Amino acid sequence: MPRSYDDDDDDDDDEEEEEIEYVLFQGALDGSEADLKANAKLVKLGLMEAKELVTDAVSRRASISVLEPKGNVAVGKVVIDTIPHPAGKMPAKRALATTQMIKLLSGMDINDRKSPQNGGMHATYNDVKYKLYVKTEPVEGGLEKLTIQIVNDKEVIDSPATAGMSDDFRRRLREMSTDGNGLVIACGPPGTGTTTTMQMTVLCVDLCTYTVYSLADHGHADLHNVNAFQIKEEHDLETTFDRMLRMDADFVYVPPITDPTILKSILAYQDRAGFFAEVAAPDPATAIAKLIELAGDPAVVANALRAIVTQRPIRLLCEKCRQAYRPNPKVKKSLGLPEDLRTLYRKFEPPPPPEDEDEEEEEYDPCEHCNEVGFRGRTNMFELIPINDTLKQHISSGFDPAVFRKLAREQETTHTLQSDGMRLVISGRTALEELQRVFRPAGAAKKKQRPKRR
Numbered sequence: 001m002p003r004s005y006d007d008d009d010d011d012d013d014d015e016e017e018e019e020i021e022y023v024l025f026q027g028a029l030d031g032s033e034a035d036l037k038a039n040a041k042l043v044k045l046g047l048m049e050a051k052e053l054v055t056d057a058v059s060r061r062a063s064i065s066v067l068e069p070k071g072n073v074a075v076g077k078v079v080i081d082t083i084p085h086p087a088g089k090m091p092a093k094r095a096l097a098t099t100q101m102i103k104l105l106s107g108m109d110i111n112d113r114k115s116p117q118n119g120g121m122h123a124t125y126n127d128v129k130y131k132l133y134v135k136t137e138p139v140e141g142g143l144e145k146l147t148i149q150i151v152n153d154k155e156v157i158d159s160p161a162t163a164g165m166s167d168d169f170r171r172r173l174r175e176m177s178t179d180g181n182g183l184v185i186a187c188g189p190p191g192t193g194t195t196t197t198m199q200m201t202v203l204c205v206d207l208c209t210y211t212v213y214s215l216a217d218h219g220h221a222d223l224h225n226v227n228a229f230q231i232k233e234e235h236d237l238e239t240t241f242d243r244m245l246r247m248d249a250d251f252v253y254v255p256p257i258t259d260p261t262i263l264k265s266i267l268a269y270q271d272r273a274g275f276f277a278e279v280a281a282p283d284p285a286t287a288i289a290k291l292i293e294l295a296g297d298p299a300v301v302a303n304a305l306r307a308i309v310t311q312r313p314i315r316l317l318c319e320k321c322r323q324a325y326r327p328n329p330k331v332k333k334s335l336g337l338p339e340d341l342r343t344l345y346r347k348f349e350p351p352p353p354p355e356d357e358d359e360e361e362e363e364y365d366p367c368e369h370c371n372e373v374g375f376r377g378r379t380n381m382f383e384l385i386p387i388n389d390t391l392k393q394h395i396s397s398g399f400d401p402a403v404f405r406k407l408a409r410e411q412e413t414t415h416t417l418q419s420d421g422m423r424l425v426i427s428g429r430t431a432l433e434e435l436q437r438v439f440r441p442a443g444a445a446k447k448k449q450r451p452k453r454r
């Protein structure tokens with residue numbers, strides 16, 4: 001599904017026949033070789049389609065491309081800087097060939113369309129290298145939903161700094177590791193990168209001084225100096241923790257806490273090592289409520305809990321077209337912005353179309369850097385709530401999510417999402433409007449956007 005290129009040519013002097021550059025597929029990530037000869041028919045039907053699908057996604061800087069069969073058609077979607085966009089439709093048959101072709105190139109079994117599969121391949125587009133992580137899930141009618149995660153080799157998040165954790169935030173996490181027992185959890189809304197936050201939190205530990213063992217699935221991440229630990233078949237979790245402690249474990253990175261058994265084991269060992277774990281909950285208060293439910297006793301949760309981290313992705317203003325403005329003193333005051341702050345930035349807005357039809361439209365140069373979106377790229381805001389005595393007291397004596405939120409915000413040691421977002425606004429990397437969008441309650445009415453002018 002390539003974008004359609006305009007061919008209205010009245011005043012464009014430099015618009016020659018535009019040659020579309022296609023992505024190059026360069027082998028499965030697992031090194032397996034696709035037998036293209038034996039699958040000549042599939043190659044004929046699906047290779048070009050597969051190239052078009054991936055080229056469209058990569059050229060739009062998408063991080064995710066989805067092709068999902070719905071009846072007789074398959075619907076395409078891409079996620080660009082956290083925002084989903086439509087990516088066309090194609091007949092279900094063509095989608096089948098596309099998906100099968102991508103599976104073949106990604107080292108997956110094309111004869112199996114009934115079980116979920118994972119694979120991936122290397123690719124190059126415009127001399128930039130990408131990794132495509134491919135996932136298929138069976139849907140009705142013997143078809144599959146295809147999801148491709150696209151990772152630009154130059155934009156890999158491989159350190160707390162590249163994830164967007166500020167110096168101050170990293171320093172605080174690092175300081176916490178000096179007396180490291182207890183449980184540190186990460187949580188956040190689905191799809192906002194909670195696993196990455198947990199991994200980057202683990203990397204904030206001083207890994208030259210302390211030993212970290214991991215039982216968690218690291219996914220695509222390369223967590224150097226975090227030692228993957230194999231559970232022996234005959235061992236349960238507690239025997240495994242004992243083995244780790246004998247091998248001088250200071251910290252243990254465990255899989256997400258989903259059931260009472262894993263939490264019980266952690267609680268039994270949390271005074272001998274520090275633990276890192278994800279909890280599937282959209283926010284810290286909900287995560288604590290979940291832990292209390294699993295443990296059956298708020299006091300043991302309060303006693304063990306050391307800190308909670310969470311995150312929210314946010315788009316960055318396009319540096320080429322962002323617009324500076326002088327913030328109004330009243331706004332500055334109400335938002336707690338520094339008094340001497342002279343400039344903020346917002347996204348470029350094209351001049352409004354003239355009200356009188358005879359009037360000429362105001363000229364402006366469309367920004368090619370961000371494709372007129374006004375934003376390009378993204379980072380994360382992070383929150384850190386150390387569970388101090390006040391918060392422990394509250395958790396063990398009748399935890400109330402609303403009261404907890406208020407109390408947490410009042411603690412000087414808390415580093416909130418909002419303050420982290422303001423840091424990005426003040427530095428001009430994002431806009432107040434974008435911050436408001438991120439914090440707008442789900443389901444709130446979206447502002448109508450002016451149609452794009454070309």
Ligand SMILES: [Zn+2]
Binds near residue numbers: 319320321368370372
């Ligand atoms: Zn721009």
